[in-house]
Amino acid sequence: MTSLGFGIVGTGFIAGVIAEALSQAQGAHLAAVSSRDGARARAFADHHGGNAAAVEGHQALLARDDVAAVYVAVPTVAKEEIALAAIAAGRHVLVDKPFLNEASARRMIDAAHAAGVLFMDATHFTHHPRTHALRAALATTIATPRSLHTAFYFPFSDKTNIRLNPDQEPTGAVGDMAWYSLRAAVEYLAPQGAPQTVQALAERDPDTGGVVRATGLIGFADGTSTTFDVGYTADTLAMDLHLIGTTGIVIMDDFVLDWANSFPFKNTGLKAGYVHRHGMASHADARFIEVASDTPQQVLMVDRFADLARTGSADDRARAAAPTLATQALLDAVWAAIP
Ligand SMILES: NC(=O)c1ccc[n+]([C@@H]2O[C@H](COP(=O)([O-])OP(=O)(O)OC[C@H]3O[C@@H](n4cnc5c(N)ncnc54)[C@H](OP(=O)(O)O)[C@@H]3O)[C@@H](O)[C@H]2O)c1
Structure with a gap:
């Protein structure tokens, strides 16, 4: 197997996380x-890559023969132009979330598919085996998912960061954090049809105008619904998920980044999994279903990307892009509902 050579555009926070992931990957570097x-x-490059090349500007990166795939790790306003340039140069693209809007995501995906290259968004949790295991177990745990509630907060107040700058990240905490809530709806609730009801509100930083907290509700034509609460303002980390079905509830308190083995956390004493509650039962009767992963989800993501880039069919590429479009469409609906 040939290792897939990645070029990273951007040298910020998440670029560093993925550079580390590439150093642990089996099929990419x-x-x-x-x-x-x-x-x-x-x-x-000195810090992360050892012998990785360092160049100025993404065009110089695209001129290199050893770069078969490009990871776009820049602010949301700059993603599409760089991704389209990489696709035009025949490179597979891993583009970090969120996107400017669904139309922007669609332009990148359509261009990638027309060029026969892979487009994938860089959501980590969907690559944890827990996500697949939970989806496969829904019928035997909660039967039919009817509603999903998520809360995702982390403590953050740096007013100079792109997250609080609407010129860099136009939707602030909605795009940064509710992306995960809405992706969880796509993965676990799998609503059919367009949203029928969308309500949302946002709190903005008084100095920068960036969205720092948001709450929302989406109701779907099939009767399912999802609510979310996200932001930077609670001075704590929260990653709570309640998936409510017809024969019980699934609960996680780490649905975005598992406590056991994700990029910010290494807790050998903690297990990845989910709790199933059913009937008139107390906490003592709740069942914890472990789904461990020796490999962190961001490493699984880059290896999955490399596999698909090497051997994926056009159908595989379309399947990889579908949740991106579904998630961004929900994000657009939420954003449009914010007064
Ligand atoms: N998937 C995930 O888990 C995850 C986690 C965190 C963030 N993200 C997303 O990733 C994106 C980047 O977040 P971050 O925290 O890494 O931001 P960051 O630390 O500010 O890094 C962004 C990098 O992009 C480059 N850059 C800045 N402005 C640019 C522009 N106008 N045009 C081109 N390049 C520019 C800069 O590198 P140079 O100065 O070297 O060019 C900068 O270091 C955000 O959209 C965020 O939502 C995803």
Whole structure:
């Protein structure tokens, strides 16, 4: 198996996480990194890549023969232009979430499919075996999922960060955090049809105007619904999920980043999995179903990407992109509902 050479565009926080993931991957490696500043690219490559190349500007990255795939790790306003340039140069693209809107995501996906290359968004949790195991177990745990509630918060108040700058991240905490809530709805609730009811509200930072907290409700034509509460303002981390079915409830308190083995957490004493509650039962009777993964989900993501890039069919590529479009469509509906 040939290892897939990745070029990373951007030298910020999540670029570093994926550079580390590439160093642990079986089928992919960091070949090069680009920055708008050559010295920053060099420092990043020295820190993460060992012998990875460092170049100034993404066009220089795309000129390299050792770059077969590009990971786009820049603010949302800059993602589409870079991804389209990479696709036009025949490179597979892993583009971090969120997107400007569904039309922007669709342009990138359509261009990738027309060029016969892979487009994937960089949502980590969907690659944890727990996500697949839970979906497969729904029929025998909660029967029919009817509603999903999620809360995702992390403590964050740096007003100079892109998250609080609407010129860089136009939807702020909605795109950054509710992306995961809405992706969980796509993965676990799998609603049929367009939203019928959408309500949402947002709190903005008084200095930057960036969205720092948001709450929303979506009702679907099939009678299912989802609510979410996300933001940076609670001074704690929360990753709570309640998936409510017709024969019980599934609960996780780490649905985005498992406590056991994800990029911010390594807790050998904690297990990845989910709780199933059923009937008139107390906590003592709740059943914990472990779904362990020796490999962190972000490493599984880059290896899955490399597999699909190497051997995926056009149908596989379409299947990989479908949840991106579904999630971004929900995000657009939520954003449009915010006063
Ligand atoms: N999937 C996940 O788990 C995950 C986690 C965190 C963030 N994200 C998403 O990833 C994106 C980046 O987040 P981050 O926290 O890594 O941000 P960050 O730390 O600010 O890094 C972004 C990098 O992009 C480059 N950049 C900045 N402005 C640019 C522009 N206008 N054009 C081109 N490049 C530019 C910069 O690198 P140079 O200065 O070297 O060019 C910068 O270091 C966000 O949309 C965020 O929502 C995803």
